[in-house]
Amino acid sequence: MKKQRINSVTENMKKAGLTQIIVSSTASLYYLTGFWVEPHERMIALYLDISGKAILFGNEIFGLESMPDLPLINHKDGYHPIEGLAKVVKPGKLGIDKSWTSNFLIELMQLRKDIIPVQGSAPVDLARKLKDETEQTLMRKSSRINDQVVGSVIAMIKDGVTENYLASQVNKQFIKNGADCEGTQLVCFGANCADPHHNSNNTILKVGDSVLFDIFTPINRYWCDMTRTVFYKTVTDKQRQVYNLVKLANETAISKIKPGVLLSEIDETARNIITQGGYGEYFTHRLGHGIGLDCHEPPDVSLASDTSLEVGMMFSVEPGIYLPGEFGVRIEDLVMVTEDGYEVLNRYPKELQVID
Numbered sequence: 001m002k003k004q005r006i007n008s009v010t011e012n013m014k015k016a017g018l019t020q021i022i023v024s025s026t027a028s029l030y031y032l033t034g035f036w037v038e039p040h041e042r043m044i045a046l047y048l049d050i051s052g053k054a055i056l057f058g059n060e061i062f063g064l065e066s067m068p069d070l071p072l073i074n075h076k077d078g079y080h081p082i083e084g085l086a087k088v089v090k091p092g093k094l095g096i097d098k099s100w101t102s103n104f105l106i107e108l109m110q111l112r113k114d115i116i117p118v119q120g121s122a123p124v125d126l127a128r129k130l131k132d133e134t135e136q137t138l139m140r141k142s143s144r145i146n147d148q149v150v151g152s153v154i155a156m157i158k159d160g161v162t163e164n165y166l167a168s169q170v171n172k173q174f175i176k177n178g179a180d181c182e183g184t185q186l187v188c189f190g191a192n193c194a195d196p197h198h199n200s201n202n203t204i205l206k207v208g209d210s211v212l213f214d215i216f217t218p219i220n221r222y223w224c225d226m227t228r229t230v231f232y233k234t235v236t237d238k239q240r241q242v243y244n245l246v247k248l249a250n251e252t253a254i255s256k257i258k259p260g261v262l263l264s265e266i267d268e269t270a271r272n273i274i275t276q277g278g279y280g281e282y283f284t285h286r287l288g289h290g291i292g293l294d295c296h297e298p299p300d301v302s303l304a305s306d307t308s309l310e311v312g313m314m315f316s317v318e319p320g321i322y323l324p325g326e327f328g329v330r331i332e333d334l335v336m337v338t339e340d341g342y343e344v345l346n347r348y349p350k351e352l353q354v355i356d
Helices: 003-016 026-033 082-088 102-111 122-129 133-154 163-176 190-194 237-255 263-276
Strands: 020-023 045-049 054-059 072-075 092-096 115-119 186-189 210-219 222-232 288-290 297-301 314-317 320-323 327-330 333-338 341-344
Touching: 003 026, 003 045, 003 122, 020 026, 020 122, 026 045, 026 122, 045 082, 054 082, 072 082, 082 102, 102 115, 122 297, 133 163, 133 210, 133 222, 133 333, 163 186, 163 210, 186 190, 190 210, 190 320, 190 327, 210 327, 222 237, 222 327, 222 333, 237 263, 237 314, 237 320, 237 327, 237 333, 263 297, 263 314, 297 314
Parallel strands: 020 092, 054 072, 092 115
Antiparallel strands: 020 045, 045 054, 186 210, 210 222, 288 297, 288 314, 314 333, 320 327, 333 341
């Protein structure tokens, strides 16, 4: 068990008025126990009470073992997995992980009519939001690899290439450099770049296209995520104007990052620059998202966020402008909050590039 992390979670439980929670998220379980399990339809759940006492419930097929501070209660396929957990939970409020499937919760509620299920993810989410030194090191390493991969794939841009081909090369480069797995990489040409989450297809590159790479994958469980936009052979005045506006929004928003600043202010800073440049209606998504063991995790970087920045937070800053039927530009960096400001994890250049 990760004792310091458990302590952070139990402190957050006290603040939330919770005496017991169930943790089922794969990433959160790994964060607290060091066990990475993809349960699929089977059940795995960590019961944690406010004293720090923890019990892990799993299936024999997972191959888990008890630890001195973490007893394990296994069940077999064909047996009701909830029965052991139902004997342990106490009457009253029980915090439920937002990722726990309803079939397990409903069965628990049928067996234990004296519990009151409430949202219980916040204590773990708040702990995970602040990366410790080990996590910071892993996140830096992931971003260094991301820098290498985007550079190597930009160098592959040439006549006749397709989005799918470059997306496959991104995955090959990630695996070559130690990624945990391949992912659905976002590589977009021209008008396809105007769709913020366009799925790569067999579109063929044309002269004058914008080329957007939004590439991400877990490396040693911790995610990298970066977006760069370049242009093929020529760039119009309008493309240059839009690119420079997005770059200014990215860099100005990052410059405002320091402990105590509201995340909504970071979003507002970027959004105001794009709005003043005449493209506000074409910046159609939040500024960013937290990142770590999940690619998208708290905190939310948007106008709706009332979260204040704290040392150790990591999140993306990714303003974009998307002009339907024409082109799109997005520039994304991962940023960590430090005691005196911020650290940008990505180092691949952001100056406008025209690929010959």
